[in-house]
Amino acid sequence: MAKSSRAAFFAVIAALAPACAHADDLSLRGTIEPELRLFTQSASSARQKDTDISVSGEATGKYMWGDGDQSLIVTPFARLDQRDSRRTHWDLREARYGLVMGKWEVRLGFDKVFWGVTEAVHLVDVINQTDLIEDPVKQEARLGQPMLRLRTTQDFGTFDAFLLPYFRERDFPGTNGRPAYDIPVDMDLTRYESSRKERRVDGAFRYSHHLGDIDFGVSYFQGTNRDPILTPALSSGGDLVLSPYYAQMKQASIDAQATKGAWLYKFEGYWRRELGREYEAATGGVEYTFYGALGTEGDIGVVAEYALDSRGLMARDPYENDGFLALRWTANDEASTSFLGGAVVDAETGAMGFRFKGERRLSDDYRLSAEAYFFGNVPRRDPIYSIADDNYLQFRIARFF
Amino acid sequence: MGMTGRIYRAALCAAAIFTLSVISFGPSRAEAPGLPTAADPAARGLAIAQESDKRDRGWGDAKADMKMALTNASGETSERALRFMMLENTDGDGNWSLMTFDRPADIEGTALLTYPHVKEADEQWLYLPTVKRVKRISSANKSGPFVGSEFAFEDFSAQQVGKFTYKWLRDEPCGDRTCHVVERTPQYEDSGYTRQIVWIDTTDYLFRKTDFYDRKDSLIKTLTYQDYKLYDNKFWRPGELAMANHETKKSTRLIWQSYAFHTGLTKDDFSTASLERAR
Numbered sequence: 001m002a003k004s005s006r007a008a009f010f011a012v013i014a015a016l017a018p019a020c021a022h023a024d025d026l027s028l029r030g031t032i033e034p035e036l037r038l039f040t041q042s043a044s045s046a047r048q049k050d051t052d053i054s055v056s057g058e059a060t061g062k063y064m065w066g067d068g069d070q071s072l073i074v075t076p077f078a079r080l081d082q083r084d085s086r087r088t089h090w091d092l093r094e095a096r097y098g099l100v101m102g103k104w105e106v107r108l109g110f111d112k113v114f115w116g117v118t119e120a121v122h123l124v125d126v127i128n129q130t131d132l133i134e135d136p137v138k139q140e141a142r143l144g145q146p147m148l149r150l151r152t153t154q155d156f157g158t159f160d161a162f163l164l165p166y167f168r169e170r171d172f173p174g175t176n177g178r179p180a181y182d183i184p185v186d187m188d189l190t191r192y193e194s195s196r197k198e199r200r201v202d203g204a205f206r207y208s209h210h211l212g213d214i215d216f217g218v219s220y221f222q223g224t225n226r227d228p229i230l231t232p233a234l235s236s237g238g239d240l241v242l243s244p245y246y247a248q249m250k251q252a253s254i255d256a257q258a259t260k261g262a263w264l265y266k267f268e269g270y271w272r273r274e275l276g277r278e279y280e281a282a283t284g285g286v287e288y289t290f291y292g293a294l295g296t297e298g299d300i301g302v303v304a305e306y307a308l309d310s311r312g313l314m315a316r317d318p319y320e321n322d323g324f325l326a327l328r329w330t331a332n333d334e335a336s337t338s339f340l341g342g343a344v345v346d347a348e349t350g351a352m353g354f355r356f357k358g359e360r361r362l363s364d365d366y367r368l369s370a371e372a373y374f375f376g377n378v379p380r381r382d383p384i385y386s387i388a389d390d391n392y393l394q395f396r397i398a399r400f401f
Numbered sequence: 402m403g404m405t406g407r408i409y410r411a412a413l414c415a416a417a418i419f420t421l422s423v424i425s426f427g428p429s430r431a432e433a434p435g436l437p438t439a440a441d442p443a444a445r446g447l448a449i450a451q452e453s454d455k456r457d458r459g460w461g462d463a464k465a466d467m468k469m470a471l472t473n474a475s476g477e478t479s480e481r482a483l484r485f486m487m488l489e490n491t492d493g494d495g496n497w498s499l500m501t502f503d504r505p506a507d508i509e510g511t512a513l514l515t516y517p518h519v520k521e522a523d524e525q526w527l528y529l530p531t532v533k534r535v536k537r538i539s540s541a542n543k544s545g546p547f548v549g550s551e552f553a554f555e556d557f558s559a560q561q562v563g564k565f566t567y568k569w570l571r572d573e574p575c576g577d578r579t580c581h582v583v584e585r586t587p588q589y590e591d592s593g594y595t596r597q598i599v600w601i602d603t604t605d606y607l608f609r610k611t612d613f614y615d616r617k618d619s620l621i622k623t624l625t626y627q628d629y630k631l632y633d634n635k636f637w638r639p640g641e642l643a644m645a646n647h648e649t650k651k652s653t654r655l656i657w658q659s660y661a662f663h664t665g666l667t668k669d670d671f672s673t674a675s676l677e678r679a680r
Contacts, residue, residue: 071678100678102669103669112532113533114532140532158673158674210673257537259539261539261541262541262542263539264539289539333546334479336507364505364506
């Protein structure tokens with residue numbers, strides 16, 4: 001975490017310290033989660049190994065007062081990794097003050113925001129930076145984003161306005177990291193379109209509402225694109241590396257879901273202007289759940305989605321013309337056992353990716369999860385070619401306290 | 402003596418009239434006035450359900466904590482803890498609710514918002530705290546188990562009078578009270594039950610017991626309502642609900658604590674935005 005964002009955080013804490021003095025509700029929770037990864041193929045670099053042991057920890061401190069209308073939440077996260085010094089990292093997932101006044105709500109500090117409805121790709125979700133080293137393939141982990149957020153909930157919908165005063169760089173695996181690009185990303189060579197670099201103040205606005213079966217959101221974002229353009233460069237040591245470049249962009253987007261019985265219909269799409277070019281991307285699909293499937297207490301859900309990007313294979317997002325199919329089984333038992341199997345196929349290149357995940361609670365305080373990621377038939381021109389030799393199994397046991 | 406004799410005779414007479422009236426009208430004398438007679442069981446059943454509903458009007462909003470104790474066939478137990486917020490809805494469409502999980506720890510902060518309806522599908526949103534995501538979910542899952550318990554989703558959500566048709570069966574003693582025994586048949590889609598038989602007492606019109614019959618019309622579960630307490634001198638709430646599954650031999654107890662009424666909650670506290678708030 002950069003020095004200035006840390007300073008900003010402590011300034012927020014210091015400003016709020018007097019308020020904590022009359023906190024009438026304090027809670028502290030945490031998780032420790034050891035992890036083992038096993039890679040099933042030989043690595044592309046001699047520095048990458050076939051096994052990796054790692055442990056992560058997260059704690060949440062929560063103060064609430066004024067009948068819950070005021071709150072202070074701090075959630076630090078940290079990981080120690082055996083192989084990759086970059087994966088050994090920490091982040092403030094949340095460190096924010098919240099105030100509710102009837103139909104109005106203000107939040108200040110590090111926070112996380114999710115926009116969108118689909119399962120496979122999250123196109124319109126642009127407020128928070130991706131924590132790539134936490135979740136390198138599915139890319140669902142997010143870094144905390146410093147923000148001032150103003151929200152009002154009226155009968156005709158919810159309005160959110162965001163002021164984002166500081167940009168968080170995407171984190172990438174180091175040279176020992178795996179899965180990783182064959183050419184490492186050198187974060188010392190990061191460049192920005194804006195002369196204010198990470199201090200460029202970004203802004204966003206969102207309107208969301210639900211009418212009967214339909215939930216929808218319309219959003220606008222203007223500022224630094226969270227997704228960097230990676231270009232080959234030479235590091236200070238003279239090695240071939242990738243250099244991240246963060247451009248300015250304007251994005252207008254919509255997301256909508258129709259809920260009809262056991263069917264869900266989903267759509268997300270955006271229009272962007274970046275570096276003098278315009279492009280669009282969309283994703284959508286259906287989800288159907290068989291409740292009490294096969295005469296059991298369990299449910300089987302089927303998700304089928306498709307993603308399209310007008311940039312084609314030039315897209316930085318790997319899903320430019322891709323279909324997704326996933327089966328999810330939920331046992332509805334005491335241990336909340338679930339199993340998910342998913343496949344993604346690139347209609348352009350024929351490249352395939354598979355993901356399997358099984359989860360269950362071991363007792364009230366433990367949860368076991370196992371995941372597998374496999375790639376197949378990936379040609380050199382496909383955006384995921386670089387990590388296609390990093391098939392892996394991952395086991396985690398979370399201990400809650 | 403004459404005086405005493407007259408009083409004695411009057412007392413005897415009163416006692417006789419009282420006894421006669423008890424014999425002739427039976428315990429049903431305590432029932433709500435104006436109930437249709439046994440000659441029209443459908444109207445009588447509906448009127449009993451409406452009376453029970455009517456007597457609980459006016460609580461406005463409520464907060465409560467709930468512990469859920471799950472016991473499997475071999476006697477092993479596990480526990481869930483939830484917080485509830487409820488908002489009374491007097492238009493017959495059902496009360497709004499927002500429940501938040503405190504335990505088990507891996508789903509702490511997960512919250513469910515429900516706007517029930519009688520004619521259309523219920524509206525439900527789930528909040529997933531780890532990804533900060535509010536998801537509109539299908540409410541077609543009526544018969545599935547609620548977080549691995551013996552309670553189905555519909556056991557919580559489908560309680561409005563309009564969701565069933567009724568048939569009064571009989572009146573009979575239940576504990577130290579008398580109960581109307583009424584059969585009710587779900588009229589909403591996706592129910593796991595063909596019918597339910599409910600015991601509603603004739604004194605306060607409180608639910609005492611429910612038998613659930615599955616799609617094969619065999620008795621699958623029995624729910625008993627225990628430890629009723631009177632709040633604000635008006636509103637009865639059970640301290641414990643015990644659901645026994647006769648097929649799996651598993652059981653779930655819901656223990657309700659710290660009920661509070663008229664806490665000042667409004668519709669603003671039951672929005673999808675309020676789902677995201679740490680409460």
